[in-house]
Amino acid sequence: MNPFTTNNARLLSDEQLVKIHEASMEILQQVGMEVHNETARELYARHGCEVDSETLRVRFPPKVIKEAIDSIPPTFTFYARNPDYDRTVPEDGPLVMTASSAPRVLDPVTRQERSATTEDIARIARLVDRLEGIDLFSVSVLALDAPPGQNCLSRFYTALKHCSKPVRGSGEVGSGSVREECENVLRMAYTIAGGEEAYRDHPFITHHYCPVISPLKMDEDSTELLMYYAEKELPAHHSIVPNAGLSSPLTLAGTLAQGNAEYLGAAALSQMVRPGTPLLYSYLPTVGDMRSGAYASGGIECGILNMAFAQMARFYNIPCSGYIGLTNSKLVDAQAGYEKGLSCMGGLLAGMDVLQFAGLIDALLTFDYGMAVIDNEISLMLKRVARGMEVSEENISLDEISQVGPGSMFLETEQTFARMEDTALFPDVADRDTRQTWEEKGGHDAWGKSLLVAKEIIERHGLSYFSPEVDTEIRSQFEDMVPGEVIIPEGW
C-alpha cells in the first residue's frame, strides 16, 4: 500500500475537507445535475431524488448521497489476462497506469506527429507488457484504421493480443449504438477467456467512462454504460473532468467542491443500479490558461487539485485514481520531465492509489514511445519512495560504522556488497556516466536513449497472447478485423 495513504502531505485540514463535503452536498441539493438519460432519471427519482422532467434537473437530498457513499466498497480490483498481474487498491498501490486515448503519435523514426493506428497499439501493448513500473494498460491511443463500427473492438483486440496486464478501456462511446459496441467487446472477451462464465470469473477488461460533462450535466450514452456495467457486474469506473475557469469556477476550492459533487452524483447512480458496485474515485482536474483558454494540464494546479481530490477520496474511504503527471510539452524535453515529476510526486505523497500518466505528451493529445519508457522510470522512482526507509538495527548499521571508523570507506565492506542490488534503483534511461564516457557512448539525451530502449523491448518481446485457434475464432466473428500485428518500422 502507498504508505502516504495515511502519512500523507495534507493540503487540506480535516475541517476544510468537511467544508468541501458540505459544499458539494449543497450543490447536489440546490443546483442538482442535468440528467439526459431517461432511465437514469427514473432511477434517481425512485431512490428519493427530486426530478424535474422538463428541465431534466435531478436534485439530491443529502441522505441519498450518504447512502451511496456508504455502499461503495473500500477496495477496487483490476483483473489481468495473467492473474499474476491482478492488482487491488489500496493494498497493491501505488499503481501506475498509462494515460489513454490520444489521437496522435510521435512517429519513432521521424519524431513527427501523425495519426495513431492499431499498429501503434500493438507495439505499445508489448512495451507496456514488459515495463516493470507500469501496472495497468489503459489503451494509449485511438485507432484511425479501425473499420466502421469496430472502433473499440479493434483497440481491445490489439491491446489484449500483446499485453497480459490489466487492460482498461476508454471511449467505448462513439460509433453507432453504445450497447452494441460494448456487447461486441464482451463477445470477444468471452472467446479469449474460453466462455462467458470463465470471463466473468476473471474479467480482465476494466471499463471506463465519463458520464459527467462539467458543470453538472450527465449525458445520454456514458450514463447508459454506467448503468449497463453496474447491472452486469463488470469492473468499471467513471472519471470527472472539471476544468477551472472553463467548466468549473476559477478557484481550486470551487473546482474541488463542484467536481466532488459531480463524482458523487454519478457514483450514486451506480449504487442505485446495484448497491456495492466497486468504484474508483477517479478525476482529471485541470485549470485553463486564462491567457489563451488553453488546456493547461501540465500546470502545477492540476497537481494540487489531484492532491486535494485524493484527500476527498480518503475522506469517503474510496480508492482513488487521478490523471496526473501530464504535460503540455510537444516533445520529450525538460518541460515534459519537470511537469510530470513535480505533480507525480505530489500525487504519491498525497496518498493516491493509482497515478495515470504514462506515455502521453501535449495535453493528452499525443503518445510517444520514449515518453512511455521514461514514465516507467518515473514510476519506479515513485515506487522506490513508497518503499521508503527500513529502520532496523541491521539497517542502521552501528557495527559497520564502528568497524569502518572515521575517515575510511564503506565501498568494500561485506554489508555494502550484500546490499548492492537493492538499496538503490539502477535506472535504464537516466545517465550517470562522466561527461567523457557519455560523449563516447553517443551523447544521447534522455529522449534519444528512451526511444532506443523502447525499440529493444518491443523487438525482444515476440509473444502473442492469443492462441492461433482463439485468433481465428475472433477474426471469423468480426469481419475486417485489423491485423493487430507488431511491426518495427524501418530506421527505428
Next chain:
Amino acid sequence: MNPFTTNNARLLSDEQLVKIHEASMEILQQVGMEVHNETARELYARHGCEVDSETLRVRFPPKVIKEAIDSIPPTFTFYARNPDYDRTVPEDGPLVMTASSAPRVLDPVTRQERSATTEDIARIARLVDRLEGIDLFSVSVLALDAPPGQNCLSRFYTALKHCSKPVRGSGEVGSGSVREECENVLRMAYTIAGGEEAYRDHPFITHHYCPVISPLKMDEDSTELLMYYAEKELPAHHSIVPNAGLSSPLTLAGTLAQGNAEYLGAAALSQMVRPGTPLLYSYLPTVGDMRSGAYASGGIECGILNMAFAQMARFYNIPCSGYIGLTNSKLVDAQAGYEKGLSCMGGLLAGMDVLQFAGLIDALLTFDYGMAVIDNEISLMLKRVARGMEVSEENISLDEISQVGPGSMFLETEQTFARMEDTALFPDVADRDTRQTWEEKGGHDAWGKSLLVAKEIIERHGLSYFSPEVDTEIRSQFEDMVPGEVIIPEGW
C-alpha cells in the same frame, strides 16, 4: 512558511525518528569523530567530550549534544544587500537557493562545456537578481580566472556587484591561509556596506563550509572557519555530505543516522564557541551507483534522504536546508526535468525550509543558464503548491456554480475575470500552445526557450550595485581584481 512543515508527508514515524536520534547519539558516544583541528579538540574537551590526542578521536556524552541542540535558535536569517530580499526561515519558506561552486559551464552559445570564470558569475548574478523564484544566491560557479590568492574574493566581488539578494559563499577554503582569505572578503564587505559597523548590522554574506569529511572526520581548515564565524557572529552554517556505499553505510537508515551524528557533532562546536549561534540543519546526502561508483545525485534515494533529514531537523526544531533537485544529466533534457521535479516536490512536501538546486546539472559539476531559468519555474511551481488552496465561502463559489448552472461555461463570469491573474501560474518557459502555433513560433524545446529567456533577462538588467566610488575603493585595495563586468557573448 512552508505549510508542510507541519502537515508533511511522513516518511518516518515518531518512533523511527527517536530510533535514528538514539543511534546517532550512540555513534557520537561510542565511535566519536576524528578532529584534526587542535583548537577544536581543546574546546570539545573543555565542554565535557572525551578526547584522545593520539588518535584525534573526540567522543561525545549525550548530555553535551543535548545542550548543543537546545542552544541552536529555531530561526535563521539570510541578509541581503537589498533588505527587501532578507529572508528568515522557517517563516519565509519555502526558499529556493542556487546550487553552488560548479567548476564548469555549458557555454550558452555553443552548448559545449568549458571552465567557469567570473564573466559567468557576473551574468549569473544578474540572472538570479531578477528571477522571482530564486531567493538566495549561493555563488554558482568557481572562477578559473581568479588571480592567485583571490579565489573567494573574485567570486564574492562579482556576485555582490550584480545581485542584491542574499549571497551565500562556499569554498572559502583553498588558496593560502583560510583566515586571510576570509578577512579579505570581510574587508571588501565593509567597504560595500560603508564600514564594519554598518556591515555587522546587516551582514549580507552568509558563509558556508563543510567541516565533516564523512565518515566522522573533521578537517583542519573548515573547522577553523566554523569557529571563526561563530566567534565573529557572522551568519554561517555547515552542510554534511554522506554518500551511501562510499562514505556511509549502503542503507538509507545508516546514512541518516551517521549523517545526523556528523551534523550534531559539528553543530556542537559552534555552540561551544558561542551559545545561540544560528545554524541551518543542512545536508547533501547521496547514494553511490554501485555499478560504477558514480555519484548518483539525481537518484531518487537522494530525494528520500532529503525528506528524512528534513524530519530529523524538525525533530530538533532547527530550520533545514538541503541540496535536492540534483541531476546526473549532461544537458537540459527530460532526465534533468524529472530528476529535479520528483525530488524537489518530495522535499517541499516533507517540509523543507530551503531547497538548494537551481542552475546545476551533471552531478553539481556544470552550470547551465537555461537550467537556472527552468529551475526558477520549478521554484514558482513549488511555491504555488505551498500557497495551497484557500477554502473560503467566496472561493467555494456556490453562488457562481448556481448561477452558471449545469452544462454552461464559467469562461465569462465576473468572478473568472477577477481571478484571472492569481489562481494559476503563467509559466515563461513551459509551452502551452497548440502544436501548430508552437511550430510556427520556432518549435523550441524547453532548453532552447530557456536560454533565450536567460539572455533577455541578463541584457535587460543593466544595473551594477556598486557605486563608482565603492568600486574604485575595492579595486584599489585588491590589485589584479577581476573586471566583474557583464558581457553578452556574440551569437547568444
